[in-house]
Amino acid sequence: MPSNMADPAVAGGRDAVEIGLGLGSNIGDGPGNIASALRLLGNSGALEITAVSSIYKTAPWGYLDQPPFANACALALTRLSPAQLLAAVKQVEADMGRKQTVRWGPRLIDIDILFYGDVPLSIPELNLPHKELFNRAFVLVPLAEIAPHLRLGGRSIADAAAQLKDAGIEKWAGG
Numbered sequence: 001m002p003s004n005m006a007d008p009a010v011a012g013g014r015d016a017v018e019i020g021l022g023l024g025s026n027i028g029d030g031p032g033n034i035a036s037a038l039r040l041l042g043n044s045g046a047l048e049i050t051a052v053s054s055i056y057k058t059a060p061w062g063y064l065d066q067p068p069f070a071n072a073c074a075l076a077l078t079r080l081s082p083a084q085l086l087a088a089v090k091q092v093e094a095d096m097g098r099k100q101t102v103r104w105g106p107r108l109i110d111i112d113i114l115f116y117g118d119v120p121l122s123i124p125e126l127n128l129p130h131k132e133l134f135n136r137a138f139v140l141v142p143l144a145e146i147a148p149h150l151r152l153g154g155r156s157i158a159d160a161a162a163q164l165k166d167a168g169i170e171k172w173a174g175g
Contacts, residue, residue, distance in 0.1 A: 016077040019047065019085065020114035020147070022130070022139045023072050024058075027108045030070025031055045031172055037092055037109050038074060046088035047076040053142035055172035061136070066106045070172055073114070073142040082116050086126050089113060114139065115152055129153060137164035 021041075025033035034055060042049050053073045060066045078085055089111045096109045114130045121128040129152045133139055143150070144161035151157065 014079045014081070016048075016079055017117040017119075018050075019076050019078055019116050020143060020150075021074045021076065021089075022110075022112040022114050022133075022143070023074065024069045024110045024138070025108060026060070026067045026069040027106050033096065033109050034070055034072050037096060037111055040092045040095060041076070041088070041111075044088055044092065046080055046085060047078040049074050049076045051075040051146040053145045056138060056142055056169050057172045058138040059168045061138070069138065071138040071142060071169075073139065073146060075146055082113070082119070082121055082126055082128060083123075085113060085116070112139075114143065118152075120153070134160050137161070137167035137169045140164055141169050 023034045023037055024030075025037075027033075038049055038052060041047055051074065056071045058069050058071050060069060080088060093109055093111055098108050098110070112130055113126065113128065114133055116128050119128060130139070133143075133152070134155060140157060140161035141164070144158045148158045
């Protein structure tokens with residue numbers, strides 16, 4: 001672990017918790033934007049990345065008049081609380097230049113916290129596990145790639161991904 005993860009003072013003395021992140025981009029170099037976001041998150045001291053999926057190409061969802069997305073998932077360890085982690089994620093999005101647009105519209109980077117250990121949470125800013133996780137192939141397929149045995153809320157990620165694998169998602173060429 002990076003030295004800042006081993007220091008309990010970094011996040012109030014909490015034990016490290018496994019988290020899942022979903023990342024997406026469809027402005028500029030999508031795979032490059034995802035790689036930059038992961039690097040910034042790791043360098044921030046907020047988390048230690050333990051696994052990253054392949055990059056997947058997916059059709060836009062919600063707002064359809066936009067380019068396809070590059071999507072990936074990552075597993076990480078953090079000592080931050082869910083609220084602190086959300087603030088760190090939003091800071092990386094802002095540092096990368098994310099601008100607010102139409103809902104589900106084009107974005108330079110989008111980082112979603114998918115789960116925080118096995119802790120369910122529902123506050124105005126954050127629902128964990130992510131409330132749409134089991135409805136989105138662009139999250140389930142890459143997450144199942146790196147965490148095939150993961151179960152959230154009693155549901156198997158791999159089984160859910162298998163049901164949606166033909167829902168317009170494919171590995172990014174060269175990724």
